[in-house]
Amino acid sequence: MMMIEQEDVGATTPIHKLTNGNSNNGLLTNGHKAKKDDDKATYKYTYEHLAETAKYLLERVPFRPKIGIICGSGMGSLAEALTDKVVFPYNQIPHFPESTVEGHAGQLVFGYLMGVEVVCMKGRFHHYEGYPLWKCSMPVRVMKLVGISHLIATNAAGGLNPKYKVGDVMLVNDHINLMGFSGNNPLHGPNDERFGPRFLPMNRAYDKDLIELAKKVWDDLKLGPIHEGVYTCLGGPNFETVAELKMLQMVGVDAVGMSTVHEVITARHCDLTVLAFSLITNFCATNYENQSEANHEEVMDVGKMRQDTLATFVQNLVLRIKKLGYPGIK
Numbered sequence: 001m002m003m004i005e006q007e008d009v010g011a012t013t014p015i016h017k018l019t020n021g022n023s024n025n026g027l028l029t030n031g032h033k034a035k036k037d038d039d040k041a042t043y044k045y046t047y048e049h050l051a052e053t054a055k056y057l058l059e060r061v062p063f064r065p066k067i068g069i070i071c072g073s074g075m076g077s078l079a080e081a082l083t084d085k086v087v088f089p090y091n092q093i094p095h096f097p098e099s100t101v102e103g104h105a106g107q108l109v110f111g112y113l114m115g116v117e118v119v120c121m122k123g124r125f126h127h128y129e130g131y132p133l134w135k136c137s138m139p140v141r142v143m144k145l146v147g148i149s150h151l152i153a154t155n156a157a158g159g160l161n162p163k164y165k166v167g168d169v170m171l172v173n174d175h176i177n178l179m180g181f182s183g184n185n186p187l188h189g190p191n192d193e194r195f196g197p198r199f200l201p202m203n204r205a206y207d208k209d210l211i212e213l214a215k216k217v218w219d220d221l222k223l224g225p226i227h228e229g230v231y232t233c234l235g236g237p238n239f240e241t242v243a244e245l246k247m248l249q250m251v252g253v254d255a256v257g258m259s260t261v262h263e264v265i266t267a268r269h270c271d272l273t274v275l276a277f278s279l280i281t282n283f284c285a286t287n288y289e290n291q292s293e294a295n296h297e298e299v300m301d302v303g304k305m306r307q308d309t310l311a312t313f314v315q316n317l318v319l320r321i322k323k324l325g326y327p328g329i330k
């Protein structure tokens, strides 16, 4: 059987090679033995490898999760309310990368949230950590393979819309894939149809029914105002310059961060129904008079400050999603 093996020598410069199908022997086709910890090599990330990861997890979890939750910076406490937890540190999961960012514990937690079977990523992977985008979003495929149909991606973000206040929540109704404009995309490289199609539409990426449901849940809980808006992901790790923020504002961005977009692309590729929201953790200074500077401590502090509200919101949201029979685009 012929297989495509990919050696990714840079985030955006893959070399595709046809081999005789023995892709799991650590030997790249140029004859060099791959280092076991080679972060750049996609040979560990074929469908078969991710299926192996999923099998490892499912053999240790007595149920199948329906909803995946990605906890944003400082928002790991979303996973605390889970009952009957089965916790996997990322470094013990076959083929999983490791979390390196403060506020991202690095654990995959299976459990029940209000009686709903979920799996939570306490810690996500960012491009600035040195991971290519396909690697940042590989856990989304793993979550798909363990059984989820719905993904709730959360993030901390800077508020560009002047109406937003620190601590507000914005339901993401669209994104601008700025990194994708330069060809940096999690689906870059050979496509495996078992995950999804080569070309996929993104105009309905953020499920409208789920956005309406989330608004209703938020309102029913009387949690105050909630926004809907456009998110963008930059590469980071530096926060933005004033000129960059002014440009983002001009093109219609409401909140800016360094994650989520690649996860959502990967999720839609494998047909997951997606809801995403941003916790606005800081203002974005769009003029030179503003002396305040963004920093990660503030981002995490705001996460902590809003953790109870967000936990209540997410718990009620998953409950309603289950009660409604898991609505949304399939």
Ligand SMILES: O=P(O)(O)O[C@H]1O[C@H](CO)[C@@H](O)[C@H]1O
Binding pocket: 071, 072, 073, 101, 124, 126, 154, 155, 156, 157, 236, 257, 258, 259, 260, 295, 296, 299
């Ligand atoms: O998007 P999450 O992971 O919530 O984190 C956001 O917060 C960090 C910056 O403080 C960046 O990693 C940015 O992406």
